[in-house]
Amino acid sequence: MNRINRKLEASNKLLSIYFTAGYPDLENTVPIIEQLEKSGVDMLEIGLPFSDPLADGPTIQASSTKALKNGMSSEKLFEQLKNIRKTVEIPLIIMGYFNPILQYGVEKFCQKCQEIGIDGLIIPDLPVDVYHQEYQEVFEKYNLINIFLITPQTSKERIELIDSVSKGFIYMVSSASVTGAKNTFGDAQTDYFKKVEAMNLKAPQIVGFGISNKETFESATEYTKGAIIGSAFIKVVTEKGISGIDPFVKSILS
């Protein structure tokens, strides 16, 4: 069984953290992963930086640009993660845009992920239809779970289609927006969480975009399996470095 499924079965109110690989410094990738697990985070999304991250706000665009400047690449990331399963147990997901994966070679990329012990991928600009027709087979051959996004604008029919293709969880984008921190959720978001909860989908939902503190984490996980923090975490490592990680995670989970 894939580590993602095991984790989803075993616990609720999952805290997942997104960070950009190779940021703030090129060699920070592995120390950040190890620290996050130590601090009690349930799951990680390792951001493979891209020059043109369309779905991301200014924080992640900036961390991606810096990471690329630091020398991060697909090849480099795989090299850094070579021995990661010797020290880290929690599910690891790579989140990146499709073009770098296409250039690396989709099958070769998947094979490499399996070798290292990556459990899943999130590729925002690979639509579910294209995945289903062209890539599902190769992802499954290497035991990788592909995670799809839904938004408040996604129709009921399409959510059902996405649910039927999903083998792990559904990434529920909290509002119509690019990534970036918000301090509270309004009624519209809560209604949307409730609406999706009422659909009784096969795949559990994890909320991302706009989760930044204990309050937003709590309200998001009231109706869902868990929540993902991205931009707010990037800000923490930007300002405080690795020593800022533990207090930040504790402030969410306490």
Place this chain on the structure above:
Amino acid sequence: MYHVNKQGYYGEFGGAYIPEMLYPNVEKLRQEYLKIMGEESFIKQFNQLLKDYVGRPSPLYFAKGLSKKHGTKVYLKREDLNHTGAHKINNTIGQILLAKRLGKTRIIAETGAGQHGVATATVCALADIQCVVYMGEIDIQRQAPNVARMKMLGAEVRPALSGSRTLKDATNEAIRDWINNPVDTHYIIGSAIGPHPYPDMVTRFQSVISEEIKWQLQEKEGRDYPDYVVACIGGGSNAAGTYYHFLDNEKVNIIAVEAAGKGIQSGESAATSQLGKEGIIHGCKTLLMQTQDGQITEPYSISAGLDYPGVGPMHAHLYRSKRGTFYSATDEQAMKAGLELCKTEGIIPAIESSHALAIFEHTTFKEDDIVVISLSGRGDKDLDTYIRYFDL
């Protein structure tokens, strides 16, 4: 064979590689665009505006001086005489009418040199609809007159501060805006790029160019097709419109001229068909300039309208299938060809269009060949560059 298929592909290029956040808008557009464009009231309104507002049909001018000089029959399709000075307005008129019918109340656009931004601001003023144009911070500094034009027309110009702060980043910012405003906003893409149905929609709005060439040649030459159609290509909207009605007529040779910048191997070029590899940019699979790791690189051309790292998927297919012949002109060749047009015909071309005129540096035509060159825009906006380049 060269047109888009039902799935939104030209051969292996095209498609819609978009984040889920954009899916409802792009899907709605895909379902509606052909239906709306086929409505009688739409066609009537579109044609009326092209005639009375844009000033179409644009003349097909027999260029006597150029013809004599190059020993062939050269016609210029005078898109430079359109309102706002280029072919861009054909597409923005079409899209604003479409946006209104989709119930949208806010328009966003990206612009590089500012031509598409001005064309969008113009139709938004005409239709009394809110307009935000994203433009790279560096382009804003380089293209002050067009920034002023957009402001006079009532548009808000927002600087793209991320990445390389040019056209590619302005496009990213416009896409982000659309993600953040999915309900009320329509995104008017200015070139034959982006996720399906954009390349096809923009091409259809621009296809008026080749539609007119057909009957204009019939009048002048007694046949409704040329031997060659020549156009410059950045993203490729004027080229797409110039080729459209000739794509399936194999008697017509299709010629594309890309911007070689300082030379294809110089590291400062925008010749995408030569330097690009298959990949995904701004929602479509096409040829694009990128690193080995799949990071999109920054192109260069003296012409701001041609320095896009990708090329429209239709053109990638024309290149790959060899239906089109692709050349590239350096800055120097284009500037020289532009000046030649000034001296021989009394027309100051946009530097983009000068790349198409540089075709005579690369190939020769027979005496009785009919060669139609798209003069996609006028050179007023480029005066600063001309002044500096020729030390005028």
